[in-house]
Amino acid sequence: MNADxxxxxxxxxxxxxVAATLFIFGIKRLASPATARSxxxxxxxxxLIAVLATxxxxxxxxxxxxLGGLVVGGAIGVAMARxxxxxxxxxMVAVLNGFGGGASALVxxxxxxxxxxxxxxxxxxxKVTIILSVVIGAVTLTGSMIAFAKLQExxxxxxxxxxxxxxxxxxxxxxxxALSVITVAGEPNxxxxxxxxxxxxxLGVLLVIxxxxxxxxxxxxxxxxxSGVAAAATGFVLYNYVLIVAGALVGASGIILTQIMCKAMxxxxxNVVFGAFGAEQEGGxxxxxxxxxxxxxxxxxxxxxxxxxxxxxIIVPGYGLAVAQAxxxxxxxxxxxxxRGISVRYAIHPVAGRMPGHMNxxxxxxNVPYDRLYEMERINSDFARTDVALxxxxxxxxxxxxxxxxxxPIYGMPILDVDKARTVIVLKRSMNPxxxxxxxxLFYQENTRMLFGDxxxxxxxxxxxxKGVAV
Amino acid sequence: xxxxxxxxxIFVLAVFVGFELITKVPQILHTPLMSxxxxxxxxxxxxxxxxxxRLDGPLSTIIGFAAVVLATINVVGGxxxxxxxxxxxxxxxxxxx
Numbered sequence: 258m259n260a261d262x263x264x265x266x267x268x269x270x271x272x273x274x275v276a277a278t279l280f281i282f283g284i285k286r287l288a289s290p291a292t293a294r295s296x297x298x299x300x301x302x303x304x305l306i307a308v309l310a311t312x313x314x315x316x317x318x319x320x321x322x323x324l325g326g327l328v329v330g331g332a333i334g335v336a337m338a339r340x341x342x343x344x345x346x347x348x349m350v351a352v353l354n355g356f357g358g359g360a361s362a363l364v365x366x367x368x369x370x371x372x373x374x375x376x377x378x379x380x381x382x383x384k385v386t387i388i389l390s391v392v393i394g395a396v397t398l399t400g401s402m403i404a405f406a407k408l409q410e411x412x413x414x415x416x417x418x419x420x421x422x423x424x425x426x427x428x429x430x431x432x433x434x435a436l437s438v439i440t441v442a443g444e445p446n447x448x449x450x451x452x453x454x455x456x457x458x459x460l461g462v463l464l465v466i467x468x469x470x471x472x473x474x475x476x477x478x479x480x481x482x483x484s485g486v487a488a489a490a491t492g493f494v495l496y497n498y499v500l501i502v503a504g505a506l507v508g509a510s511g512i513i514l515t516q517i518m519c520k521a522m523x524x525x526x527x528n529v530v531f532g533a534f535g536a537e538q539e540g541g542x543x544x545x546x547x548x549x550x551x552x553x554x555x556x557x558x559x560x561x562x563x564x565x566x567x568x569x570x571i572i573v574p575g576y577g578l579a580v581a582q583a584x585x586x587x588x589x590x591x592x593x594x595x596x597r598g599i600s601v602r603y604a605i606h607p608v609a610g611r612m613p614g615h616m617n618x619x620x621x622x623x624n625v626p627y628d629r630l631y632e633m634e635r636i637n638s639d640f641a642r643t644d645v646a647l648x649x650x651x652x653x654x655x656x657x658x659x660x661x662x663x664x665x666p667i668y669g670m671p672i673l674d675v676d677k678a679r680t681v682i683v684l685k686r687s688m689n690p691x692x693x694x695x696x697x698x699l700f701y702q703e704n705t706r707m708l709f710g711d712x713x714x715x716x717x718x719x720x721x722x723x724k725g726v727a728v
Numbered sequence: 729x730x731x732x733x734x735x736x737x738i739f740v741l742a743v744f745v746g747f748e749l750i751t752k753v754p755q756i757l758h759t760p761l762m763s764x765x766x767x768x769x770x771x772x773x774x775x776x777x778x779x780x781x782r783l784d785g786p787l788s789t790i791i792g793f794a795a796v797v798l799a800t801i802n803v804v805g806g807x808x809x810x811x812x813x814x815x816x817x818x819x820x821x822x823x824x825x
Contacts (some may be wrong), residue, residue: 264780265747272810277785279766281745281749281804283764283768284746284749284750284751284753284761284764284765285749286759287753287757287760287764288749288752288754288759288812289754289755290754290756290757290817290819291819293760293814293817294811294814294815296764297764297807297810297811297814298811300767300768300807301767301807302766302770303768304771304773304803304807306766306772307773307774308773308774308777310775311777311778311782312777313737314777314778316781316782316807317777317778317782318781318782318783318784319780319781319783319789320781321780322781322789322792322793322796323777323780323792323796325793325796326776326780326792326793326794326795326796326797326800327800328795329797329800330796330800330801330802330803330804331797331800333800333801333805334798334801334803334804334805334806334808335804335805335808337801337805337809338804338805338806338808338809339732339808339812340810341809344811344815346759346763346809347790349763349809350759350763350766350806352763353763353766353767353770353802353805353806354766354769355808356798356799356801357766357798357799358773359771359776359795359798360772360773360774360776360795360798360802361775361800362794363776363779363792363794363795364772364775364776364778365777366791367779367784367788367792368779368796370784370791371784371788374784376784382732399786405787437817453823460821476761477762480771481762481765481766484763484766484769485769487769487771487772488769488770488771489739491772491775492735492739492775493732493735493739494733494775495775495778496731496735497775498735499771499773499774500741500771500772500774501735501738502738502739502742503768503769503771504739504769504771505738505740505742505743505745506738506742506743506745506746506749506765506768507765507766507768507769508743508746509742509743509744509745509746509747510746510750510761510762510764510765511765511789513747513751514750514758514761514762517755517758526794529809534777544815566780576814603753605756607755612758612759612762613755613758613759613761613762614755614756614757614758614759614760614761614762615759617755617756617757617758617759618759618760618813618816621813621816621817621818622738622816624816624818625819626818626819626820626821626822627756628819628820630756630766632754632755632756633814643733657746685756692757711738713804714799728736
């Protein structure tokens with residue numbers, strides 16, 4: 258290495274250090290909505306610096322494939338980011354996770370090909386990280402595509418189960434381990450490596466199909482973590498520290514979000530991944546069906562009068578609200594109430610929506626100020642002092658059975674204590690049970706009134722009625 | 729082997745930094761956190777650039793091209809969609825259209 262290339266390499270390494278630092282500062286600024294946007298920009302600048310520095314690398318001699326890839330990928334990325342609906346954000350993140358994992362796997366595959374061609378003779382450590390990178394990347398790719406298909410309803414959202422499912426998955430996993438040992442210990446063997454890659458791709462599919470739609474927030478968080486770990490593994494393959502740092506940050510992020518989601522559903526990670534929750538719920542539904550009685554219906558007119566006499570209202574939005582595209586109508590209702598001096602807050606359950614924090618984004622899109630959005634822990638004790646709790650399209654996250662009925666499948670799940678409010682008004686399309694297929698005794702409570710119908714139409718009617726009630 | 733140990737050090741420390749940083753992100757921002765951190769994991773782009781640019785033969789270049797496309801979608805799409813989300817978060821007062 259002459260002095261010139263040495264200086265260049267040092268420059269590139271310093272640029273990578275700057276990039277890694279910017280990633281850390283960027284994520285740090287995500288701690289508050291006021292600074293978050295600048296944090297994201299810092300991350301993007303870090304990425305740009307890392308890319309530009311890499312292009313200086315002497316190993317890179319041809320630029321046409323790079324340029325073509327950047328243009329094609331960039332155009333697709335811009336189009337996706339512009340066109341995606343906020344309700345479809347979980348699918349978007351799933352696809353992006355998958356692509357990140359796929360890119361990591363491809364880089365490692367090429368590294369193996371170099372080894373197979375005799376261009377490099379990697380040590381055991383590099384061979385191990387090549388395999389880790391390929392396996393994790395491939396599982397992330399196909400797993401994310403299945404998650405996407407489920408969320409996009411291209412395939413059933415229910416858990417797909419069949420006989421000997423776990424045994425089959427275990428055998429595939431053992432096959433991967435065996436082929437990994439052959440790859441690391443023996444001579445270069447392209448066939449073994451090809452089969453290994455194929456098995457990892459299949460494993461990604463099989464691991465996600467038995468997971469029900471309601472558990473998708475956990476799966477997406479977990480795949481997010483995998484995509485980070487895959488990038489870090491690629492960093493070990495290439496001995497590139499910025500990949501290791503960035504990958505580790507994202508891996509940690511995904512794991513934390515996974516834990517939060519599991520806790521919010523009171524499920525263990527193993528139960529989510531292997532439990533096939535949502536495959537059949539007849540037992541659970543039957544167990545609580547006996548508790549049901551008569552529901553009390555209410556009209557929009559009476560609801561408007563009730564609301565106009567309240568001094569505090571808490572709105573509990575669920576995914577049903579987003580399905581009905583009624584976020585703007587909720588905001589209109591809140592404005593109408595606030596104009597009358599009524600305090601309006603929103604209580605957001607951690608799993609409201611299809612991914613962590615999803616409901617907050619949907620409400621922000623509808624111009625709801627973020628200082629009105631309250632996390633479950635911050636607002637739960639206030640329900641007892643609240644006149645009206647307005648439940649819109651939420652079901653399982655307000656089911657008191659989670660506190661009281663040890664036989665319920667959701668027993669132990671932290672819920673919003675809406676049942677403690679003086680009056681609970683539930684906007685609901687019909688009496689069908691929610692996403693998890695569990696009966697909800699909240700609907701039969703003495704202080705609960707049901708306002709049946711499409712959430713959007715009900716809210717529009719409410720706003721109209723409120724305008725008719727004198728201030 | 730020494731290089732590997734240093735790399736593992738860096739990995740472990742970065743994981744701790746990640747845990748510290750991410751536990752401070754409030755629930756309200758978890759979706760942008762996810763899409764933003766996801767864009768950062770597109771850092772595999774760097775590896776993809778090297779594969780696509782070192783001209784090791786047609787197969788290698790095709791693999792590299794595919795990797796660059798996937799990683800670029802991940803990076804560009806991730807950062808842009810995160811920005812689109814974050815610009816919607818407004819306080820009372822700023823939020824009135």
